[in-house]
Amino acid sequence: MFDRNTLRALAAGDRxxxxxxxxxxxxxQLTLFVSGAMAFLAVFALxxxxxxxxxxxxxxxxxxxxxxxxxxxxxxxRAIQTTAxxxxxxxTPGIANARALTDEEQQxxxxxxxxxxxxxxxxxxxxLIEIEATDQGFDATGLRLxxxxxxxxxxxxxxxxxxxPLVSAAQRMRLLGWTVALLIIGAVAAxxxxxxxxxxxxxxxxxxxxxxxxxxxxxxxNAFVRRFTLRALVGSAVxxxxxxxxxxxxxxxxxxxxFLTGLxxxxxxxxxxxxxxxxxxxxxLLATAYAASRALRTLT
Amino acid sequence: xxxxxxxxxSYGGGELLSDIxxxxxxxxxxxxTGPSGAGKTTLLKLCYGALLxxxxxxxxxxxxxxxxxxxxxxxxxxxxxxxxxxVQFLDHxxxxxxxxxxxxxxxxxxxxxxxxxxxxxxxxxxxxxxxxMPPELSGxxxxxxxxxxxxxxxxxxxxxxxxxxxxxWDMSQRLLTLLVELNKMGKTVLLATHxxxxxxxxxxxxxxxxxxxxxxxxxxxxxxx
Numbered sequence: 001m002f003d004r005n006t007l008r009a010l011a012a013g014d015r016x017x018x019x020x021x022x023x024x025x026x027x028x029q030l031t032l033f034v035s036g037a038m039a040f041l042a043v044f045a046l047x048x049x050x051x052x053x054x055x056x057x058x059x060x061x062x063x064x065x066x067x068x069x070x071x072x073x074x075x076x077x078r079a080i081q082t083t084a085x086x087x088x089x090x091x092t093p094g095i096a097n098a099r100a101l102t103d104e105e106q107q108x109x110x111x112x113x114x115x116x117x118x119x120x121x122x123x124x125x126x127x128l129i130e131i132e133a134t135d136q137g138f139d140a141t142g143l144r145l146x147x148x149x150x151x152x153x154x155x156x157x158x159x160x161x162x163x164x165p166l167v168s169a170a171q172r173m174r175l176l177g178w179t180v181a182l183l184i185i186g187a188v189a190a191x192x193x194x195x196x197x198x199x200x201x202x203x204x205x206x207x208x209x210x211x212x213x214x215x216x217x218x219x220x221x222n223a224f225v226r227r228f229t230l231r232a233l234v235g236s237a238v239x240x241x242x243x244x245x246x247x248x249x250x251x252x253x254x255x256x257x258x259f260l261t262g263l264x265x266x267x268x269x270x271x272x273x274x275x276x277x278x279x280x281x282x283x284x285l286l287a288t289a290y291a292a293s294r295a296l297r298t299l300t
Numbered sequence: 301x302x303x304x305x306x307x308x309x310s311y312g313g314g315e316l317l318s319d320i321x322x323x324x325x326x327x328x329x330x331x332x333t334g335p336s337g338a339g340k341t342t343l344l345k346l347c348y349g350a351l352l353x354x355x356x357x358x359x360x361x362x363x364x365x366x367x368x369x370x371x372x373x374x375x376x377x378x379x380x381x382x383x384x385x386x387v388q389f390l391d392h393x394x395x396x397x398x399x400x401x402x403x404x405x406x407x408x409x410x411x412x413x414x415x416x417x418x419x420x421x422x423x424x425x426x427x428x429x430x431x432x433m434p435p436e437l438s439g440x441x442x443x444x445x446x447x448x449x450x451x452x453x454x455x456x457x458x459x460x461x462x463x464x465x466x467x468x469w470d471m472s473q474r475l476l477t478l479l480v481e482l483n484k485m486g487k488t489v490l491l492a493t494h495x496x497x498x499x500x501x502x503x504x505x506x507x508x509x510x511x512x513x514x515x516x517x518x519x520x521x522x523x524x525x
Binding site: 017019020022023205206210211212213214215216217218219 | 370375401
């Protein structure tokens with residue numbers, strides 16, 4: 001569709017050529033507004049996607065490195081089995097740290113459900129052992145077999161049962177965010193194509209005059225392509241800027257961000273939306289070139 | 301330069317032109333006459349590649365028009381200046397910008413050819429209207445502006461389709477004089493008109509051949525004009 005010379009001419013611009021197409025107020029404003037609005041929405045879609053990605057990574061990493069052992073045994077056996085389990089853990093490769101929770105810590109964990117005055121000593125509450133794995137992790141299957149042999153009351157919970165759906169949900173949210181961003185770009189392409197078609201149809205007489213005086217189709221097409229590309233670039237740059245400010249002023253969740261409070265960009269992630277105006281301009285360029293080549297083939 | 305050989309052109313199921321053979325030699329002046337609807341405009345359009353013949357051959361600058369790509373047609377139009385009766389301009393550009401349009405689309409900046417443009421506007425008598433917008437022009441001024449636009453690239457051929465159709469007798473004479481001057485500069489001119497008095501008036505100024513379209517065919521007109 002474009003050779004190198006055409007692209008160079010498009011990039012360089014042509015003050016005189018740009019003037020041959022009359023200014024079209026309505027389509028100009030439409031293109032600017034829709035590009036801006038779409039870029040604004042795309043910033044949020046990207047923020048959602050990147051935030052979901054971070055949550056998926058965090059949940060995946062943090063929860064994969066922790067596990068819990070419950071010691072479910074008669075009261076007179078509980079302390080012995082706890083000690084035995086800690087002994088097993090101390091000789092298990094991949095375990096960085098393991099400790100039994102104190103009564104106070106267990107009380108604090110149950111307090112939201114049973115209140116502060118729960119008499120732990122009168123209830124058969126299992127003892128909990130908190131495990132922190134090394135970066136390499138531990139062999140959960142092997143550990144289960146050892147515990148079954150040496151500590152019959154120990155039950156290993158590596159959090160996989162509830163970690164996996166959460167990570168999977170976060171990953172789907174990330175995919176959804178990218179899908180929305182792509183749909184928005186597709187909508188920009190459709191809108192620019194419609195606006196360019198309208199502009200070309202409205203300027204049929206201009207095109208006839210230009211052809212009469214020896215303008216090539218690529219010259220005529222470029223005059224429209226340059227105009228729509230520039231509009232999409234300016235509109236989406238403004239929309240992206242406003243979107244970034246909106247994301248920036250959203251309340252932060254601090255150290256423990258959730259989906260809403262963690263919606264935003266982090267580190268180099270702030271650079272990702274900057275690509276949006278370039279993508280919108282490229283999409284507008286291709287859409288207008290497509291519309292122009294079709295229209296110029298049919299206009300005589 | 302421009303050659304039509306056994307050309308026919310059909311439109312809407314009917315044959316408008318039949319077995320036309322015309323050759324426009326370099327530096328020649330031709331009138332094309334005939335009643336309204338005879339096919340004068342169609343013949344002119346065949347002469348600059350705006351229409352393709354349904355039979356026969358049209359050769360523009362030694363090239364068969366059927367073998368031309370769209371860009372080739374554009375290049376040929378830079379060598380053929382065209383003036384229509386119902387002349388169209390880009391209404392958002394000034395008269396001088398419109399006159400310079402062929403330079404603009406061919407990549408030659410009108411700024412650098414400013415001297416030529418000023419001279420040309422003076423030649424067609426529109427210096428005082430150079431900055432006006434096309435809708436502000438009278439019929440005669442529009443035709444002269446169109447002529448300026450048609451010749452700014454110094455084309456080899458000028459085709460004029462009823463350029464005097466919407467103007468009074470004095471303006472007709474003025475336009476005719478401009479076309480004759482172009483011919484004396486070596487340009488080939490084909491002027492389509494149904495106005496026989498214009499042709500008679502031209503006889504004193506230029507040696508011209510008169511082609512008449514009659515019954516779909518072109519014949520060389522005789523002394524009855």
